[in-house]
Amino acid sequence: MHLVAATEEQRVQRDTLTYSEWGKLLSLDGYAAREKRLRAHPWARSDMRTWLLCGEDGGVLASCETFRTGSFLRSDEGSLVPGDSFAIASVFTEEHLRGRGYATRLMDLLAAELERQPRAQAALLFSDVGPRLYARSGYQALPAWDWHLSPAPGDPSGPVDSLLREDGLGPALGRLRHPDVPFYFWPGPAQLDWHLERGRIYVEHLGCSLPASAGATAGASTILWGLVGRSAELTVLMLDARSTSETWALLEAARREASRSGLSRVVLWEEPSHAPFLALLKGGGAFRVARDGSLPMVRPLRPGLPPVSPLLPAPRGLWV
Structure with a gap:
């Protein structure tokens, strides 16, 4: 062979x-x-x-x-x-x-x-x-744990400093802190856009809309998201969370973007750096599940x- x-x-x-x-x-x-x-x-x-x-x-x-x-x-x-x-x-x-x-x-x-x-x-x-x-x-x-957050009504820009556009993935990645670990993977903007391309392909089959934004900033914290595949979900691609209040603002914006786009939920992959803020997510339409x-x-x-x-x-x- x-x-x-x-x-x-x-x-x-x-x-x-x-x-x-x-x-x-x-x-x-x-x-x-x-x-x-x-x-x-x-x-x-x-x-x-x-x-x-x-x-x-x-x-x-x-x-x-x-x-x-x-x-x-x-x-x-x-x-x-x-x-x-x-x-x-x-x-x-x-x-x-x-x-x-x-x-x-x-x-x-x-x-x-x-x-x-x-x-x-x-x-x-x-x-x-x-x-x-x-x-x-x-x-x-x-x-491998996920957090599922329910959509919420409202303007996604309300709780955050700014919403991000697809053409701003490069500068947005530049805002993110690199992990403080001995070794780590780090995607580039083209790799993240490849995920968004999957959403562009599937959106006509899902009965929803493409999100009008690709993420948000709140203070020093940044989140990147998108419709990225064959499920009508707003998926968090990257999250640099630096405080409880900023994390709440970013995830609330994600929930509102999911609602505005007709998506069923927000999906966040849990990372070690999220640990200080996980208690924030419990209740209120958010729950933790073993990833399938x-x-x-x-x-x-x-x-x-x-x-x-x-x-x-x-x-x-x-x-x-």
């Missing part, structure tokens, strides 16, 4: 096979158009590859995608060393080929390939099948990377 990078023709062929797994709400033609559109997005054009595990006869046994994303390693002196990490998505084996270890072999060969990249730091994936499969290839799971799928798992790709820690943040903006 060997690993190869897929051609565009092979990618289109895989789209036909993976439709049954990830084509919810769309026709086969609609799913193929979605995949083509997402691959045409600037972030995917620059940083996405599709990989095939092939047998000795050249037949495809399994496939996946990788997206390069930013990451930082803190040196012993405290300075930040930028690098490349790789988010892994769409791991797929056809039903008649399952149970033979092909997905595990794919992940092992892929890790060896990624380790050869000169700036490689770590691999990240979001498992919908629990931790066991990917643990075989050295991935370790992080905590999208379990973040991390594998180091270079010697000297710190052990995977529950304190490592994995915001929704990193998901692929």
Whole structure:
């Protein structure tokens, strides 16, 4: 068995096979158009590859995608060393080929390939099948809890200093504090816009509107959000919360934006830095739930990377 990078023709062929797994709400033609559109997005054009595990006869046994994303390693002196990490998505084996270890072999060969990249730091994936499969290839799971907040009536701009626009993702990211941990992932504005592109594709199927804003600021705190997929939810992509009052203001604005856009709820992925403010969310239409799928798992790709820690943040903006 060997690993190869897929051609565009092979990618289109895989789209036909993976439709049954990830084509919810769309026709086969609609799913193929979605995949083509997402691959045409600037972030995917620059940083996405599709990989095939092939047998000795050249037949495809399994496939996946990788997206390069930013990451930082803190040196012993405290300075930040930028690098490349790789988010892994769409791991797929056809039903008649399952149970033979092909997905595990794919992940092992892929890790060896990624380790050869000169700036490689770590691999990240979001498992919908629990931790066991990917643990075989050295991935370790992080905590996965969500907060669900009900929509609220009112003007989203009321409780905050400003609402953010989609074309302001770069400056907004520049406001966010980087995590004070030995190693962390950090998305760029194109990566966040890729999430919003998914919402632009799905909005016509969901009976709602695209949010008019992409986030908000309150004091020194910042939140980024969007309709990002096939559920009519306002999803928080990044949250830099610096005080209880500012956190309340940002989440209240999110609830109002969800209401204005006809969305069913706000979904916030819990991060370690949110801990001081979690009590604020209890009651009043907010509750904490164990995440259903999208379990973040991390594998180091270079010697000297710190052990995977529950304190490592994995915001929704990193998901692929």
